[in-house]
Amino acid sequence: MDVRLSVIEKRFAQIKKVIAVGGGKGGVGKSMISVGLSLVLSKQKYKVGLFDLDFCGPSAHVILGVSNKLYPKEDRGIIPPSKEGIKFMSITYYSRKHPLPLREIDMSSAFIELLAITRWGRLDFLVIDMPPGTKDVILDTIRFIKDVHFLIVTVSSLVALETVKRTVRLLSELKVPVMGIIENMGEKGIFCSREYINKFNYPFLGVIKFDKYLEQAVGDIDKFMETSFIQDLKTIVESNKMFRLR
Amino acid sequence: MHEWALAESVVLTVLKAAEKEKLIKLTRIKIKVGFLQQIEKDIFLYALKDNFVIKNPSLGKVDIEIEEEPAEFECRVCGERWHFSESKNRLKEDNIEAIHFIPEMAHIYVRCPYCSSPDFEIIKGRGVSIDYIEGE
Numbered sequence: 001m002d003v004r005l006s007v008i009e010k011r012f013a014q015i016k017k018v019i020a021v022g023g024g025k026g027g028v029g030k031s032m033i034s035v036g037l038s039l040v041l042s043k044q045k046y047k048v049g050l051f052d053l054d055f056c057g058p059s060a061h062v063i064l065g066v067s068n069k070l071y072p073k074e075d076r077g078i079i080p081p082s083k084e085g086i087k088f089m090s091i092t093y094y095s096r097k098h099p100l101p102l103r104e105i106d107m108s109s110a111f112i113e114l115l116a117i118t119r120w121g122r123l124d125f126l127v128i129d130m131p132p133g134t135k136d137v138i139l140d141t142i143r144f145i146k147d148v149h150f151l152i153v154t155v156s157s158l159v160a161l162e163t164v165k166r167t168v169r170l171l172s173e174l175k176v177p178v179m180g181i182i183e184n185m186g187e188k189g190i191f192c193s194r195e196y197i198n199k200f201n202y203p204f205l206g207v208i209k210f211d212k213y214l215e216q217a218v219g220d221i222d223k224f225m226e227t228s229f230i231q232d233l234k235t236i237v238e239s240n241k242m243f244r245l246r
Numbered sequence: 247m248h249e250w251a252l253a254e255s256v257v258l259t260v261l262k263a264a265e266k267e268k269l270i271k272l273t274r275i276k277i278k279v280g281f282l283q284q285i286e287k288d289i290f291l292y293a294l295k296d297n298f299v300i301k302n303p304s305l306g307k308v309d310i311e312i313e314e315e316p317a318e319f320e321c322r323v324c325g326e327r328w329h330f331s332e333s334k335n336r337l338k339e340d341n342i343e344a345i346h347f348i349p350e351m352a353h354i355y356v357r358c359p360y361c362s363s364p365d366f367e368i369i370k371g372r373g374v375s376i377d378y379i380e381g382e
Contacts (some may be wrong), residue, residue: 003374006258007251077251078347094344098354101364110350113373117251117347 004116008144011077011115014122015049016245018145019179023153024163026057026132029184030153032214034129035063036233037151037243039225042085044237046124046245049080051114052090053141054131055100055107061092065219068096077119084221089118108136115144124245142176149242152181152202156193168200179242180205205240208232248347249285252374253293260379261301269381274309276378280371282317282330284346317371321358328359330371349373 012018021034031054038050052060064083071093072078080089091100091110102110120126128148131137141148150171154164164181171178180203183193187210197204209232217223224230237243256277264272277294279285291312298305317330333356334342341355349372353364 001259001263001376003252003255003259003376005255006262007255010254010258074248076254078248091348094348094351095354101353102350103365106350106353106368109372110348113348113350116255117248119251 002112004112005144008112008115009146011118011120012126012145015120015126016124018126018128018148019151020128020130020141020145020148021151021153022130022138022167023160024132024167025154025160028153028155028160029208030054030132031059031063031129032229033151033153033182033184033208033233034127035060036224036230037237038086038125038127039084039221040230040234040237041125041127041243043225047122048085049087049089049120049123049126050129051118051126052088052092052129053111053137054129055091055095055102055110055137056131058090058092058095060088060129061090063218063224064088065221066090066092072118075119077117079119079121087120087123089114089120104136108140111137111140112144142171142174147177149177149179151179151205153184154181154193154197155185156183156187158196161193161196164197165200168202178202180240182236183207185210203240206232206236208236249290250293250297252283252285253290253297256294256374256376257297257301259376263376263379264381267379267381269379272305272308272379272381274311274378274380275376276311276313278313278315278375278377280315280317280349280373280375282345282349282352282368282371283373284342285374287312287314313377315371318369319352319356319358319366320369321361321363322365322367323363324358324361326358326360327369330356332359333357 021030038048042048052058070081080087154160181197182205186207194204211229214227214229217227320327344351
């Protein structure tokens with residue numbers, strides 16, 4: 001028997017809401033939105049944790065500007081260190097800059113290990129930056145994290161929306177709550193996903209416009225918070241009560 | 247310590263199993279600890295006893311046996327089999343620490359001694375498991 005499974009529920013017992021930022025397709029901005037959402041919620045005085053689950057392409061640490069010196073503390077498990085007031089957990093503390101050649105079964109095991117040993121403590125929100133696809137880690141997230149809510153990110157492309165459609169269909173079948181869908185990198189005058197998304201029967205939460213200056217703000221939180229990307233995300237967060245706990 | 251988190255998960259698993267089997271008193275448990283995870287046996291044993299006592303003082307008397315299981319790998323490319331102990335002396339301290347926390351990190355730092363592939367299977371000795379529980 002896998003002893004690690006017994007303790008996972010306890011590790012999440014003091015977390016009020018878990019938001020998994022997914023969408024199926026790679027490159028749509030899940031990590032940007034995960035980090036941005038964590039920062040916006042943290043600025044609203046919520047206690048926030050951020051968990052980068054993209055083991056093969058972790059990038060939340062780059063956006064947050066996490067230095068090599070940041071490392072989890074050991075205390076009856078591991079305590080994620082804080083960055084910008086956010087408790088941040090990532091496999092990069094252990095894999096550093098190396099590629100991680102893991103098969104699905106190993107990835108699943110590493111994920112279970114992190115779930116079992118990470119002590120998040122009391123949090124209002126835990127934001128999870130999900131990997132692309134509907135692989136084991138997605139299924140494990142649904143299996144092991146009770147009451148996880150999915151926030152779906154897409155871009156205005158039929159190619160991405162085709163994957164979104166499959167992802168939400170799977171989540172619907174598994175009875176996993178979907179908070180809604182955000183269109184990222186939106187541009188005026190091109191195909192808008194709103195009408196397409198409305199067919200899915202999930203709320204369309206809004207559009208984050210393409211921000212050509214966003215790249216220059218990666219790793220610099222002061223600059224990042226000044227971007228139109230964050231302003232658009234903040235509007236979405238403030239106008240949807242599902243991002244409120246009080 | 248990381249050993250405490252693992253001990254906590256063992257104790258919760260044992261208690262669940264005992265409840266399922268309707269065991270009122272636990273007398274003996276045997277735990278297998280994979281060599282790959284490099285667990286400090288004394289700390290782990292202390293943490294196990296402490297966790298049992300927290301749940302129920304009478305459980306502090308359970309006889310706990312810990313068996314260390316050698317970690318063995320099999321290369322998916324060439325089929326070579328080898329033990330982690332053969333690779334360990336080539337690893338740096340922080341590599342071993344990463345494997346201690348997440349054994350799958352072995353795929354970053356360990357290579358097949360025959361073909362150098364990182365694509366191998368951990369066939370045994372990965373982590374902690376319960377071999378048996380005795381009680382009445």
